[in-house]
Amino acid sequence: MLTGKHTWVFNNRPVILSTGVTGGPFEANGHLADDFDILHDDLYMGKETYEKAHQFLLEEAVGKVMEKRQMTKDDIQFFLAGDLINQITPSSFAASTHGIPYLGLFGACSTSMEGLALSAFIVNYDGAEYVITGASSHNAAVEKQFRYPTEYGGQKPPTAQWTVTGAGAALVGKNKGQDENHPCITSATIGKVIDMGLSDPFNMGGAMAPAAADTIIKHLQDLKLEPDHYDLIVTGDLGRIGQKAALDYMEQQGVKLDPQKFRDCGLMIYTEDQEVFSGASGPGCSAAVFYGHLLKRMKQGEFKRILVVATGALLSPLSFQQGQSIPCIAHAVAVEYKNT
Amino acid sequence: MPKKNLNPEQQKYQQLQKQHELKRPVLMNCIRAFWVGGLICMIGQAITYFYIYFFNFTEQTAGNPTVATLIFIVMLLTGFGIYDHLGQFGGAGSAVPVTGFGNAVISAAIEHRSEGYVLGVGGNIFKLAGSVIVFGTFSAFVVALIKTIIGMIGG
Numbered sequence: 001m002l003t004g005k006h007t008w009v010f011n012n013r014p015v016i017l018s019t020g021v022t023g024g025p026f027e028a029n030g031h032l033a034d035d036f037d038i039l040h041d042d043l044y045m046g047k048e049t050y051e052k053a054h055q056f057l058l059e060e061a062v063g064k065v066m067e068k069r070q071m072t073k074d075d076i077q078f079f080l081a082g083d084l085i086n087q088i089t090p091s092s093f094a095a096s097t098h099g100i101p102y103l104g105l106f107g108a109c110s111t112s113m114e115g116l117a118l119s120a121f122i123v124n125y126d127g128a129e130y131v132i133t134g135a136s137s138h139n140a141a142v143e144k145q146f147r148y149p150t151e152y153g154g155q156k157p158p159t160a161q162w163t164v165t166g167a168g169a170a171l172v173g174k175n176k177g178q179d180e181n182h183p184c185i186t187s188a189t190i191g192k193v194i195d196m197g198l199s200d201p202f203n204m205g206g207a208m209a210p211a212a213a214d215t216i217i218k219h220l221q222d223l224k225l226e227p228d229h230y231d232l233i234v235t236g237d238l239g240r241i242g243q244k245a246a247l248d249y250m251e252q253q254g255v256k257l258d259p260q261k262f263r264d265c266g267l268m269i270y271t272e273d274q275e276v277f278s279g280a281s282g283p284g285c286s287a288a289v290f291y292g293h294l295l296k297r298m299k300q301g302e303f304k305r306i307l308v309v310a311t312g313a314l315l316s317p318l319s320f321q322q323g324q325s326i327p328c329i330a331h332a333v334a335v336e337y338k339n340t
Numbered sequence: 341m342p343k344k345n346l347n348p349e350q351q352k353y354q355q356l357q358k359q360h361e362l363k364r365p366v367l368m369n370c371i372r373a374f375w376v377g378g379l380i381c382m383i384g385q386a387i388t389y390f391y392i393y394f395f396n397f398t399e400q401t402a403g404n405p406t407v408a409t410l411i412f413i414v415m416l417l418t419g420f421g422i423y424d425h426l427g428q429f430g431g432a433g434s435a436v437p438v439t440g441f442g443n444a445v446i447s448a449a450i451e452h453r454s455e456g457y458v459l460g461v462g463g464n465i466f467k468l469a470g471s472v473i474v475f476g477t478f479s480a481f482v483v484a485l486i487k488t489i490i491g492m493i494g495g
Contacts, residue, residue: 049454149451151418152468153427153434153443155369158362197350198357206357244360249353275428278362 004222007189014123015182016335017130017171020064021292022057023284024165026139030270035292036166037064043140043165054083054138055090057284059097061134061169069171076100077128080119081169082111083136083283085145090136100132108312109237110191111135112168112287113331116308117188119172120333126174134169137282146201146317159203161239162276164269168287183298183337186305187223191215193314195327201320205242205266205278208311211328212238213249215309219332220255227257230334231303234294236286236310237266239279265289286310298337307334369431376430380437384410407438414442419450444468 003009021036028039038060045053058081066072079098081091082105095102107114115133122128140150142163148154175184194214198207212235220227227233238246243264250257265286266279290308297303311330320326346354387409391402417423423443427434434440445465452464466473 051454144451148468149447151421151424151443151447151450153418153424153430153440153447155428155431155435157364195350196353196357197346198354203361206361209357210353241357241360241362245353245357248356248360252352252356 003187004218004224006192006218007187007222008117008121008124009187009223010120010124010185012124013175013179013184013186013336014120014172015175015178015184016291016295017173017178017182018065018068019168019170019291019295020061020068020134021168021288022060022064022166023288024057024139026162026274027164027166027269027288030274032269032289032293035296036288037061037292043138050138050141050144051085051090054085054136054141055093055097057138057165057167058083058090058094058134058136058169061136061167062094062098062132065132065134065169065171071130071171073098073100076130076132076171078103078119078122078131080105080115080131080133081135082106082115084108084142084163090138090141091134107310107329107331108314109137109281109283109286110310110312110329110331111283112236112290113188113308113310113333116170116172116185116333117190117331119170120185120188123172123174129174131172132169133172134167135283135287136167137163137165137284139163139165139282142282156277157202158277159200159206159241160277161204161237161266161279161281162270162274163282164280164285164288166282166284166288168284168289168291170291179338183295183335185333186336187219187334189215189219189222189332191218191330191332193327193329195325197325199320199323199325201315201326203241203278204281204313204326205237205239206245207242207326208313208328208330209238209242209246210249211330212236212242212309212311213246213253213255215330215332216246216257216307217250217253217255219307219334227255228261230305230307231261232294232305233257233262233307233309234290235262235264235266236308236312236330237279237281238264238311239266239277239281241278242311243267265294268293283312295335298335304338305334305336307332372429373431373433375433376426377433377437380410380434380439384437410437410439411442414439415446418443418446423447441469441472444472 079100112135452460
């Protein structure tokens with residue numbers, strides 16, 4: 001049901017029945033290694049190209065989702081996924097492997113929540129019983145497309161971010177009185193594209209922060225909520241710069257968030273020793289951290305209500321070379337878990 | 341570059357963002373570039389002396405085998421995934437010497453071999469180094485032209 005201007009409230013409370021999270025070698029050395037279902041020790045993962053490895057990450061994540069529920073592809077009605085690579089081929093090729101009717105999404109790093117919001121909408125209104133949604137990225141494949149060759153010795157500035165090699169997928173299903181056992185998706189806010197005129201492709205967090213702030217403010221306004229309604233408001237990949245900028249920007253707009261309850265997936269996944277500059281990024285970042293790590297902590301009773309705000313920078317290598325600024329977007333999904 | 345036509349809201353945000361933006365450690369980068377670049381040049385000098393003392397090269401002719409040797413070393417360092425870390429540390433110090441040029445060519449060749457030898461390696465090998473060649477040749481032409489003209493007028 002549309003509530004306020006741009007927010008859906010899901011009265012039937014679709015549930016996240018299972019998740020699958022895969023990652024690469026850098027993630028295996030990271031902070032959240034225990035929260036991944038499958039970790040690879042090689043960036044190629046036994047494939048000939050990085051792009052095929054990228055596809056494989058998502059295939060495995062989706063496979064894991066079905067395996068955990070002992071389901072087959074015939075039980076799933078739709079598959080919604082996206083990534084950063086040209087024409088989202090890794091997602092489409094993975095959809096071809098699994099043979100589930102597929103909708104390809106592009107929201108850059110906001111794809112994870114774009115997919116979850118749409119899946120919840122479809123399930124909430126009886127469009128499907130089971131939908132799988134996923135997002136993925138592969139560091140070397142993304143670097144190749146957006147920046148320089150992997151082995152090129154260019155110096156990155158401290159504002160840069162590190163693209164996650166990983167995939168996260170979730171099975172969204174109808175709520176058959178399963179509130180007690182599974183996290184429910186309660187609402188979602190669709191963000192608008194915001195361009196603050198920043199044009200440095202090595203500072204995505206700073207460019208994306210206003211989009212995250214705008215979506216959070218809109219979500220709270222639409223649902224007439226105070227920020228402390230959520231135990232945690234977590235952004236996708238704002239990194240160090242974007243997180244602080246978003247907090248300040250929201251304060252300017254009159255919304256004050258508790259910095260302790262405002263976290264960023266891009267600052268959770270790696271350890272302090274790993275050289276990732278301002279933090280992690282990529283569609284696989286928010287997908288892996290939320291589906292792998294945060295849902296686990298919810299199930300352990302640490303958080304009851306989380307608002308996940310995945311942020312995306314909608315640029316292409318061509319657009320920034322032509323001197324265009326970086327338009328950004330953020331989508332928010334609220335998840336609740338009543339385990340007590 | 342595209343700083344034009346910002347509306348007041350954009351300007352206000354950019355100011356706010358600037359406060360949080362992490363600055364490049366310019367001084368530290370300069371010191372590191374000095375040492376890394378100097379070290380590479382010192383190795384190059386040692387190789388030059390090696391060719392002069394052990395083979396029949398002169399100071400003028402030892403340049404070519406020295407460059408070839410350095411590029412061979414860089415090829416190995418790039419292939420084994422070491423040079424990109426050196427580049428992150430050394431910055432301009434590892435980019436400006438011939439080793440940086442070699443790394444730009446070799447890394448592009450490795451990266452694009454998945455698209456085949458003709459369209460991949462052949463088509464992309466000068467993706468990064470191409471502009472160095474184009475503008476290097478062009479500026480050499482301009483400098484030579486100026487030198488010739490001055491020589492004609494003065495001579």
